[in-house]
Structures are given as structure tokens and as C-alpha cells.
């Protein structure tokens with residue numbers, strides 16, 4: 446794994462409508478969203494608003510519908526209800542189903558959970574996939590494309606391995622390559638499904654930093670599924686807690702991540718504390734076994 450740290454994402458510079466930091470105000474809203482598989486409804490009447498410059502985290506137990514909701518917002522799963530995209534502050538919201546795929550891909554990207562390892566392509570060539578919505582037929586990469594790819598490679602700490610074969614990377618490295626491709630797409634809405642999965646501690650934290658950079662420095666509307674509630678509390682402006690296809694709590698991390706809400710959603714006991722020194726929430730799940738006391742070897746004698 447490269448030693449290059451994730452650095453802040455550079456301002457977008459291409460011809461997409463949401464790529465200028467000043468006008469990257471696209472936001473995605475869903476009302477009464479219903480999604481399912483055949484007769485099996487897995488998201489049932491969800492309201493969600495992803496606002497420019499804000500991080501919204503979706504949390505909840507396995508199978509509660511988080512990934513399916515994200516896929517519905519990304520136009521990858523048929524949805525009932527209303528999902529609209531507002532491309533600029535004063536623009537009229539447009540139903541996403543009326544948008545052409547290429548146009549939609551210039552506005553919204555999804556970092557999905559399962560990822561293939563492309564054989565025969567370098568890291569840089571995979572990241573270049575992110576520029577596909579801007580490419581003209583039979584034309585090569587433009588200066589803007591190269592700048593976006595370089596910026597995304599730097600942001601994900603991949604410049605040192607940009608020429609390596611993507612098929613030879615570890616799971617965590619490959620994950621960062623696909624995250625990089627999403628960043629290279631330079632959209633006003635970024636949807637991320639468990640982006641910290643498979644990453645070591647350092648890249649988990651640096652990925653959370655990149656997510657905050659997207660919102661704070663570039664006005665991106667971020668929707669992210671996270672399993673780690675500490676991470677969700679750390680990165681999100683708003684949390685949506687899902688259970689059985691519905692949102693059971695919505696608001697700031699402090700409002701949503703109460704012991705009662707977590708117990709209701711996950712059916713476990715937890716201890717939730719606000720750290721007085723750091724001002725951060727600490728969520729401590731309580732298992733069946735009493736915590737084992739730990740001592741230093743030197744204090745045993």
C-alpha cells in the first residue's frame with residue numbers, strides 16, 4: 446500500500462453544470478420513496494433530502510434497506526414515489542427518471558459495495574472511467590479530464606501506484622481506486638455505500654476526511670451508508686436511522702444516536718456518552734460478557 450496520505454480534493458474544473466465549486470448546489474430529494482424486489486418491499490415510504498455542502502449518513506442494521514435506497518437515488522433500481530434533482534440553487538427540481546443517463550451521470554455518482562478487479566487496466570485507466578459522462582465519441586481525454594483524474598488520484602493517495610495493474614491490488618487498494626473514479630466524475634451529488642469497508646485504520650479516517658472535504662470545500666451533497674456509528678457521528682451533519690425499510694429517527698448525530706434509538710433499531714444494549722473533552726459521541730455496545738479488565742504486565746507483580 447502506498448504511503449501517500451489522502452489529501453484534500455481539488456476544485457472541480459470541467460464542463461459539467463455542477464462541477465464549479467460555486468455552483469455545485471445540486472441536491473437530491475426523495476419523498477415517499479418505495480423500493481422492492483418483486484412483491485417484497487424493502488424501502489417503504491422514505492423521505493430523504495441530500496443538501497449541498499452537507500453529509501447525510503444512513504445507518505441501520507443489515508437488511509434495513511440502506512443500499513437499496515442508495516441505488517434508487519442513483520437511478521439503478523426502479524423506485525415509486527418522487528425523486529428530484531435540483532441542479533442549481535434557483536433551478537426547478539427535475540424528476541430523475543426524466544433525465545438521460547449521461548446527463549444524470551454528470552450530476553450524481555454512486556460508490557457501490559461490490560467491486561470487480563479490472564484485468565489489464567492500470568489504476569489510472571480505471572480512474573479515467575469516472576470521466577466517461579464527459580467524453581465525446583472517438584475523442585481522447587481532454588486537459589480537464591487529466592486534471593480531474595490527477596486530482597482524484599491525489600485525494601485517494603494513489604498517485605504512487607497510478608501505473609500499477611489494477612488487477613494486482615489488495616481489496617482495500619482496489620476500493621480506493623473505485624472511490625477515486627467517483628471523485629474524478631466531479632458530480633454535485635456523491636452517494637457512497639460503505640466506503641470505509643476493507644480499509645485499514647488510516648484510510649478509514651482519511652476517507653472520512655475526503656467525504657468532509659467534498660461537502661465543506663466543494664459544496665457536494667453527500668449521502669453515505671456507514672456501519673460504524675462512531676464514524677457516522679464524526680462525519681455527518683444529519684443522520685437517518687433505518688429499520689425494516691423505514692426511517693425511525695432523523696436529525697443530528699446527538700439527537701439520533703441515543704441509547705433508546707440504537708436499542709430499538711439494532712436490538713442491542715448500548716452505552717452512549719458525549720466525551721466532555723472532545724465533544725464527540727462514544728457508542729459502546731454491551732455484549733453478553735462483562736468487559737475483561739486489562740492491566741499492564743508490569744502492574745501484575
Ligand SMILES: Nc1ncnc2c1ncn2[C@@H]1O[C@H](COP(=O)(O)OP(=O)(O)OP(=O)(O)O)[C@@H](O)[C@H]1O
Nearest residue numbers: 482485487505506507508509510511512513514670
Ligand atoms: N437482489 C435481491 N433480491 C431480493 N432481495 C434482495 C436483493 N438484494 C437485497 N435484497 C433484500 O432487500 C433487503 C434490503 O437489503 P439492502 O441490501 O438494501 O439492506 P442494507 O441495509 O443495505 O443491508 P447491509 O447493511 O447488510 O448491507 C434485504 O432484506 C435483502 O435481503
